[in-house]
Amino acid sequence: xxxxxxxxxxxxxxxxxxxxxxxxxxxxxxREGGRVASLLPKLSSSDQSLIQRAKKYAMEQSIKIVLMKQxxxxxxxxxxxxxxxxxxxxxxxxxxxxxxxxxREETLxxxxxxxxxxxxxSMSWDPLTQKHKGFAFVDFETPEAAxxxxxQMNGTFISGRNIKVGRPSxxxxxxxxxxxxxxxxxxxxxxxxxxxxxxxxxxxxxxVFEAFxxxxxxxxxxxxxxxxxxxxxxxxxxxxxxxxxxxNSMNQFDLGxxxxxxxxxxxxxxxxxxxxxxxxxxxxxxxxAVAAAAVTAKIQALDAVAENLGVxxxxxxxxxxxxxxxxxxxxxxxxxxxxRDRDRDRRRDRDRDRGSRGDRDRDRDRDKDRDxxxxxxxxxxxxxxxxxxxxxxxxxxPPDGTTAIPVxxxxxxxxxPPNHPGNNAKFNPLDKNEAxxxxxxxxxxxxxxxxxxxxxxxxxxxxxENMQIKGQSARHLVMQKxxxxxxGLRESKVVCLRNMVSFDEVDENLQDEIEEECCKFGEVDxxxxxxxxxxxxxxxxxxxxxxxxxxxxxxxxxxxxSLNGRYFGGRHVRADIYDQVMYEExxxxx
Numbered sequence: 001x002x003x004x005x006x007x008x009x010x011x012x013x014x015x016x017x018x019x020x021x022x023x024x025x026x027x028x029x030x031r032e033g034g035r036v037a038s039l040l041p042k043l044s045s046s047d048q049s050l051i052q053r054a055k056k057y058a059m060e061q062s063i064k065i066v067l068m069k070q071x072x073x074x075x076x077x078x079x080x081x082x083x084x085x086x087x088x089x090x091x092x093x094x095x096x097x098x099x100x101x102x103x104r105e106e107t108l109x110x111x112x113x114x115x116x117x118x119x120x121x122s123m124s125w126d127p128l129t130q131k132h133k134g135f136a137f138v139d140f141e142t143p144e145a146a147x148x149x150x151x152q153m154n155g156t157f158i159s160g161r162n163i164k165v166g167r168p169s170x171x172x173x174x175x176x177x178x179x180x181x182x183x184x185x186x187x188x189x190x191x192x193x194x195x196x197x198x199x200x201x202x203x204x205x206x207x208v209f210e211a212f213x214x215x216x217x218x219x220x221x222x223x224x225x226x227x228x229x230x231x232x233x234x235x236x237x238x239x240x241x242x243x244x245x246x247x248n249s250m251n252q253f254d255l256g257x258x259x260x261x262x263x264x265x266x267x268x269x270x271x272x273x274x275x276x277x278x279x280x281x282x283x284x285x286x287x288x289a290v291a292a293a294a295v296t297a298k299i300q301a302l303d304a305v306a307e308n309l310g311v312x313x314x315x316x317x318x319x320x321x322x323x324x325x326x327x328x329x330x331x332x333x334x335x336x337x338x339x340r341d342r343d344r345d346r347r348r349d350r351d352r353d354r355g356s357r358g359d360r361d362r363d364r365d366r367d368k369d370r371d372x373x374x375x376x377x378x379x380x381x382x383x384x385x386x387x388x389x390x391x392x393x394x395x396x397x398p399p400d401g402t403t404a405i406p407v408x409x410x411x412x413x414x415x416x417p418p419n420h421p422g423n424n425a426k427f428n429p430l431d432k433n434e435a436x437x438x439x440x441x442x443x444x445x446x447x448x449x450x451x452x453x454x455x456x457x458x459x460x461x462x463x464x465e466n467m468q469i470k471g472q473s474a475r476h477l478v479m480q481k482x483x484x485x486x487x488g489l490r491e492s493k494v495v496c497l498r499n500m501v502s503f504d505e506v507d508e509n510l511q512d513e514i515e516e517e518c519c520k521f522g523e524v525d526x527x528x529x530x531x532x533x534x535x536x537x538x539x540x541x542x543x544x545x546x547x548x549x550x551x552x553x554x555x556x557x558x559x560x561x562s563l564n565g566r567y568f569g570g571r572h573v574r575a576d577i578y579d580q581v582m583y584e585e586x587x588x589x590x
Contacts, residue, residue: 045520049520052516058301059294059297059298059301062297062300062301063290063294063297065297066296066297066300067290070292070296083174083177084177084181084271086174087174087177087178087181088143088181088267088271088272089139090167090168090170090171090174090178091143091146091147091178091181091266091267092119092139092140092141092142092143092145092146093137093138093139093140093146093167093168094137094138094140094146094149094150094165094166094167094168095135095136095137095164095165095166095167095168095169096108096112096135096136096137096138096163096164096165097134097135097163097164097165097166098134098135098161098162098163098164099123099132099134099135099136099158099159099161099163100158100159100160100161101131101132101134102159103132103158103159105121105123105136107158107159108121108123108136108138109121111153111156111158112138112140112149112153114194114195114258114259114261115140115145115146115148115149115152115153115194115195115261116140116141116142116144116145116146116148116194116231116232116261117140117141117142117145117230117231117232118138118139118140118141119139119140119141120138120139121136121137121138121139122136122137122139123135123136124136137168141221141230142192142232142267143266143267144192144194144263144264144265144266144267145192145194145232145261147263147266148192148194148261148263149165150165150166150167151263152261153165154166181266181267181268181271182266182267184268184271185265185266185267185268187268188236188265188268188269189216189236189237189238189239189240189242189243190234190235190236190237190243190264190265190269191234191235191236191237191243191246191247191262191263191264191265192232192233192234192261192262192263192264192265193205193209193232193233193234193235193250193260193261193262194231194232194260194261194262195231195232195258195259195260195261196220196229196231196232196233196255196258196260197231197255197256197257197258198228198229198231199256200255200256201220202218202219202220202229202233205218205220205233205235206218206235208250208255209235209246209250212237212242212245212246212249213237213238213239213241213242213243213245213246214237214238214242215235215236215237215238216236216237216238217234217235217236218233218234218235218236219233219234220232220233221233234265234269236269243264246262247262247263247264250262251263290508331525331526334525334551338584342584490580490581491553491580492553492556492577492578492579492580492583493525493549493550493551493552493553493555493556493580494547494548494549494550494556494577494578494579494580494583495518495547495548495550495556495559495560495563495575495576495577495578496545496546496547496575496576496577496578497514497545497546497547497548497563497573497574497575498543498545498546498573498574498575498576499571499572499573499574500544500546500568500571500573501544501546501568501569501571502544502571503531503542503543503544505544505569506529506531506544510529511527511529514527514529514546514548515527515548518548518550518555518559521550521555521556521558521559521562522550522551522552522554522555522556522558522559523550523551523552523555524548524549524550524551524555525549525550525551526547526548526549527546527547527548527549528546528547528549528588529544529545529546530544530545530546530547530588531543531544531545532544532545532588532589545588547578547583547588549583556577557577559575560575560576560577563575564576578590
């Protein structure tokens with residue numbers, strides 16, 4: 001044995017080893033690359049789809065469990081808060097007995113109001129004697145005021161009788177919660193000060209009580225009127241001794257003509273009387289609860305993966321965030337490209353419109369020139385008519401009643417079209433206007449065909465709509481012209497899915513499910529769920545249309561061929577290629 005073997009390690013490296021088994025990846029092994037990665041089989045598309053479905057199912061179950069736990073915890077917290085508020089209300093109430101039958105509520109209010117603001121006084125009245133039954137309940141605004149009144153007013157002589165002051169009979173029902181609240185209040189060195197004069201401010205009270213020790217906070221209960229207080233407040237000291245000294249020295253101290261009522265605070269600072277007897281537990285909104293459960297489940301999943309792989313969960317979260325941001329940037333870039341293409345098309349349309357306006361101006365100039373030529377022709381016709389009137393009258397018609405042929409003028413006439421009625425030997429001079437009109441219309445049709453055949457001449461859509469079309473050939477030319485004006489019919493990248501889901505089945509996860517399903521046919525750029533109401537009535541039927549925009553027309557064709565006629569949740573799905581222009585113009589009504 002060498003020295004290296006005695007020390008626990010080999011002195012020289014081992015060589016000549018031959019691997020005859022599989023390599024198993026364990027703790028400490030590298031996650032990527034190497035021989036281990038090459039040994040793992042490549043997953044097929046069906047296996048990947050199953051894995052995605054398993055991940056989705058696991059996430060849904062995790063969200064359900066987390067949502068159930070959060071709902072239960074929220075309900076427990078709501079019930080505890082409600083119980084504490086009800087306990088505070090009971091702590092603010094005192095029982096006053098042995099009251100003289102001549103005493104009214106105003107007398108009790110005057111006797112008990114120096115301890116703090118009174119919210120209500122309830123006296124039980126006998127309908128037969130029209131007098132109260134000799135007892136009442138006094139509700140204060142704070143539990144501290146009720147506690148001081150209980151300590152200092154029991155046995156007090158009012159209207160010839162010694163009153164009895166105590167707690168209501170239902171107080172023991174909340175005794176455990178009241179004791180818990182009082183224990184929490186012992187952690188704070190706070191005192192309650194009542195009977196403060198209305199003209200004294202916070203600075204005045206602080207200057208009086210800071211002689212007993214350093215004051216952490218001094219607050220007077222404000223009213224709805226700015227700068228006024230309700231006549232009581234709380235002072236918190238840094239230590240217990242200062243708190244006790246202030247109570248012993250300042251209780252029933254005459255300050256500004258009113259006796260102060262000072263005692264130890266029996267509630268923590270954050271717990272106040274908000275009328276808990278009428279409070280109702282509030283439920284978390286469904287959307288908020290689901291979102292919170294999804295976030296919690298995601299964090300738990302990241303922690304579990306990190307624990308199994310032995311890595312930090314923040315690294316996985318950062319990687320997921322980076323991929324998400326990259327997808328967002330790609331979508332934003334695609335959106336900008338589409339906007340740029342639309343702007344380019346708009347500029348091209350504006351240029352074409354400007355060219356069309358120039359053509360209209362040139363046509364208007366030609367029409368003016370043609371009108372000038374027509375005026376000249378009219379002048380020549382009037383001159384020839386005058387010469388005809390000066391010539392001898394025509395010969396009378398023959399006796400057999402045949403129509404005489406008029407004497408041709410000395411100038412050579414223009415040739416007529418082959419189908420013109422003037423070529424007929426039995427041409428009637430009365431049809432001259434109709435023949436002239438027919439020739440004009442034929443000339444207009446020839447001019448229209450010339451304009452439509454010229455590719456360099458741009459016309460607006462409104463001009464083309466106002467054109468007079470006669471014949472199948474002219475209509476075909478116009479359609480070719482319209483297709484050329486719009487750069488040809490673009491192949492659509494959008495598929496419209498109908499009868500896939502009902503209105504009640506639309507939820508927050510539908511868009512992700514559709515995108516995940518359609519990714520099998522190609523890259524999906526956008527998914528729009530359109531709900532179309534069939535009428536203005538409240539109970540009108542709502543049809544759900546799902547528009548899926550792919551990155552290429554091939555993806556849209558594959559999706560249409562695969563999804564059309566399939567059954568989804570018992571529904572017969574109808575998939576159609578949707579017009580790209582209508583989709584870009586956000587016209588989803590077809």
